[in-house]
Amino acid sequence: MRQLLLDLSAAPAPGFDTFVVGRNTEAAHLLMQFGLAASLDDGRGQTADDRFVYLWGEAGAGKSHLLHALAAAGNGRYIGADAPPSAFEHDPAVRLYLIDDCEQLPAAAQIDAFNLFNRIREQGGYLASAGNSAPAQLAVREDLRTRLGWGLIYRIHGLTDEEKVDALTQAAAARGMILSPGVLPYLITHFRRDMQSLSAMLNALDHYSLETHRPITLPLLRSLLQIEIQERTL
Numbered sequence: 001m002r003q004l005l006l007d008l009s010a011a012p013a014p015g016f017d018t019f020v021v022g023r024n025t026e027a028a029h030l031l032m033q034f035g036l037a038a039s040l041d042d043g044r045g046q047t048a049d050d051r052f053v054y055l056w057g058e059a060g061a062g063k064s065h066l067l068h069a070l071a072a073a074g075n076g077r078y079i080g081a082d083a084p085p086s087a088f089e090h091d092p093a094v095r096l097y098l099i100d101d102c103e104q105l106p107a108a109a110q111i112d113a114f115n116l117f118n119r120i121r122e123q124g125g126y127l128a129s130a131g132n133s134a135p136a137q138l139a140v141r142e143d144l145r146t147r148l149g150w151g152l153i154y155r156i157h158g159l160t161d162e163e164k165v166d167a168l169t170q171a172a173a174a175r176g177m178i179l180s181p182g183v184l185p186y187l188i189t190h191f192r193r194d195m196q197s198l199s200a201m202l203n204a205l206d207h208y209s210l211e212t213h214r215p216i217t218l219p220l221l222r223s224l225l226q227i228e229i230q231e232r233t234l
Contacts, residue, residue, distance in 0.1 A: 008131040014065040014066075014069050014196065016035075018065075020163070020195050022158075022160075024062070024154075024157055027155075028066070030152070030154075033129065034053055034074075034126070035069070035074040035096070037126070038070075038096040042092070043095070043120070043124045044123075051121075051126045051151065052129075053129070053151055053152045053153075053154070054130070054135060054152070055067070055127050055130040056130065056153070057156035057158065058132070059194075060108060060194035061129040061156045061159075062195065064101075065195075065196060066130075070098055070128055071170075074095060075095060075096065076098050077091075077096070078100065080100050080101065081100065081101040081104035081105050083109070085108070088109070088112035088116045090116060090119035090125070092124065094100060096125065096126045097120065097126070098128050098130075099113055099129040100129070100130050101130065101132075102131070102148060103131045103132050103139055105140065110140050111141075112146045113147075114143050117144075120148075130156075131148070134155070136149070159186055159195065164193075165185060168198060168199070168202055172206075177202075178215065178216065180215065186218055187201060187205075187226040193201060195199060203223075206226055207218070208224045
C-alpha cells in the first residue's frame with residue numbers, strides 16, 4: 001500500500017500561532033505572558049501565582065498543544081506521563097517545566113512530580129501542568145493534588161464542531177483549496193477530533209487531490225480516510 005504523501009504524525013510543531021483560540025482567548029494570552037516571563041528570569045522571588053499554572057479540560061481541547069507551545073517559547077522541558085524519573089530532576093539551567101496528562105502519572109512519577117514542585121518553589125523556575133479535570137477532582141495523591149492547585153488554574157475549552165469547521169475553512173482558503181460542501185463536516189465526524197490531527201488530514205487531502213488530479217469532494221475524502229485506516233492497521 002502506498003504511503004500518504006503527508007505523514008499524519010508529522011504535523012507542524014505546536015505553537016501559539018497555530019493554536020485555534022476559540023473560547024480560550026484570555027488563557028492563551030496569559031500563557032504567552034507566562035512563557036515570556038519564564039524565558040526572562042528563573043522565578044526566584046516570584047509568588048506561586050506567578051510561577052505555577054495548571055490547565056484542565058477534555059481530551060483534544062488543546063492542553064498538550066499549549067504545553068508544547070510553552071516549551072518552545074520558554075526553552076522548557078516537556079514531561080509526558082511516561083517520562084523517565086530523570087525528566088523530573090530539577091536543573092537550574094531549565095527555567096520552565098511542563099507536566100502533561102497528570103491523571104496518567106504512575107505512582108512513582110507522582111512522587112517525582114511532587115518533589116519537582118518543591119524544588120522549583122525553593123530553587124527557582126516555572127511549571128505548567130495539565131490534566132483532564134480540575135485539581136480537586138484529579139485522581140492523584142493528595143499532596144500532588146495540593147501542589148497542582150497552586151498558582152493559576154485555567155479550563156481549556158474544546159472547539160465546537162462549528163468552530164472546527166470555521167477554522168478548517170479558513171485554513172483551506174489560505175491554501176487556495178476548493179472544498180465541496182459537506183467535506184469538512186464529514187471529516188470532523190469521521191476522523192480524530194483534535195485540531196492538530198484535523199489540520200494534518202486537511203494538508204494530506206490537499207496533496208492527495210493534487211496527486212490524483214481530482215477535486216476535493218466527499219468521495220475523495222472517503223478514499224483518503226480508507227487509505228489512512230489501512231495504513232494504521234499494517
